[in-house]
Amino acid sequence: MAQDSVIKPGSTIGILGGGQLGRMMAMSAAQLGYKVIGYAPEGDTVAEDVCHDFFANGWGDKPALAAFASKCDVVTWEFENVPVSAVEMIPPQMLAPHPRALEVAQDRLKEKRFVEGLGGTPAPYASVDSDAEYRDAAGRIGAPGILKTCREGYDGKGQWRVATDRDVDSVRFPGRSCVYEGFVDFEAEFSVILVRAKDGEVRFWDSTHNVHHAGMLSTSTLPAPAIVGEQVEEARGLAKKVAEALNYVGVLTLEFFATAKGPVFNEMAPRVHNSGHWTIEGAATSQFENHIRAVCGLPLGDTTTRFASIEMRNIVGAEALTAHEKLADDGEAHLHLYGKSEAREGRKMGHWTRVGQASA
Known part of the structure; x- marks a missing residue:
């Protein structure tokens, strides 16, 4: 590994996001001798408690993101819903991982197709962009199944279970791009x-x-x-x-x-x-x-x-x-x-x- 690729202790790590994962990352960074600056919109940003500095600004605030980046030697993130548009405002040589990981992970449909292309096997699924497509997917794949928004769903949010064929009518298409997944019989x-x-x-x-x-x-x-x-x-x-x-x-x-x-x-x-x-x-x-x-x-x-x-x-x-x-x-x-x-x-x-x- 080239010596110039090493960010030396005493340098500053930028973390996009202010949740508990950023908090625990910042604690580990301090143990290794780094300073951490966080960036996230105002809210319950628990990472701020253990950061050297913190920017409580919106994801679309270009001047704030530029000021944040200017204080960092490397920038990473702590959750997958940081907008790609915000990450792209950071100089690419400072970023780890590469933003393409966010582009893939933020869209369930893109994620499944990406993994399939590498030989992986996802649950049976179909792209759903309307109520008619939802009903068609549920009919082809069957129930039980689950309707999930393509973006911004986690910890059970943005998900609706379809336990039986009779439940198809009780689950409403939410009006934005979704994936319908068939149930997986797992151990x-x-x-x-x-x-x-x-x-x-x-x-x-x-x-x-x-x-x-x-x-x-x-x-x-x-x-x-x-x-x-x-x-x-x-x-x-x-x-x-x-x-x-x-x-x-x-x-x-x-x-x-x-x-x-x-x-x-x-x-x-x-x-x-x-x-x-x-x-x-x-x-x-x-x-x-x-x-x-x-x-x-x-x-x-x-x-x-x-x-x-x-x-x-x-x-x-x-x-x-x-x-x-x-x-x-x-x-x-x-x-x-x-x-x-x-x-x-x-x-x-x-x-x-x-x-x-x-x-x-």
Whole structure:
């Protein structure tokens, strides 16, 4: 790796987005000796608490984005819905990953076609741009299924389940581009999280068993069921192809269904991921630290799992109000609260990580 590709400690990392992922990235960056400047529209920007400086400006504010970039040595992002138009205002040589990763991940239809082109298998799907197309897709693919907006849906938002053929009429086409997906009969859900360096080196963390409730991740656990172990190498192969096709630098996540016919691709996230929060305590190097290492051109850290069993559990809504009290009941649990001001129903407020005995 060329020495001039390394962003030296003492330099400044810019993070687009102000949520909990940016917060944890900034904490890892500080540990490695970097300063962090955040950028996000005004709101509950919890990353601001741990940043050296913060720009609370809109995504279309060209002067503010230029001023932000002028203070940074490298710029990355913490969530996939940062507008591509805003990212394109940052000098391209400063960006990691490449903005094409956002272009693909922000559109579910484009994402599925991209992964298919690399040999991956998504759930049965159809493009839907009208009520008539929705009804036609539901008729061809069948129920159960799910109607999803192509853009800006996450954690169960922008999604409508169609449990039976009789439910087609009760789900209304939302008036914007969607994808209708057929139900996948799966035994387990899992994610492949990798980090790719500037020189193309790729490392993987172990794949957790992910359980969702109401479209939101609830728990990620290791060891995962046997079927995940049987399918993880094929899934990793696809994830690596995606990273290479995008010339990706940093942490990349692909989510899968483990089925009787092999791994079925669900979606990708060009960023650190909720199902990788366990790596803070459970891996030799966390996803957050390795993302910082990658975008700064530093050597990647070891991704080995350190414990025989691990559980990460999200803290949602009002659960956060009593989280500190539970520390007395479980002295081995690691509590992470994100500093959000309002414990709304269905809102991720933090997470627990419990680890078992150290791996041999």
